[in-house]
Amino acid sequence: MGLEDGARCPCLSGDVYGDCCGRFHSETAVPATAEALMRSRYSAFAVGDAAYLLRSWHPSTRPRRLDLDPEQRWTRLDVLATTGGGPFETEGTVEFVAHYVVDGHRDSLREHSRFRRVDGRWLYLDAIV
Known part of the structure; x- marks a missing residue:
């Protein structure tokens, strides 16, 4: 799918896509922080970049493949809270609500995600239930 570098970034950081996700x-x-990785993963869902989602997923929990719904349109991201996940930390969490529309119906996904730094790179580990 993709997005032009000069377009507004789907993560709603206020930056353009090419300078952000x-x-x-x-x-x-x-990404230097767990929140930046989470925002980039949200944007990957929004632009349909399954390869990035798999690359940024921790190997212990990564699925073999990921099929994105082309009819699902991601519309807004609200970051609610973060713990850890800074440039000098190895673990962090981000709680967020991701809003989307599918088949004309609005809905949202609320998640409290865990992230881990491996070899200097932040990776999505899993969601806290």
């Missing part, structure tokens, strides 16, 4: 998707930079 796009640089992570294209592998020209890596």
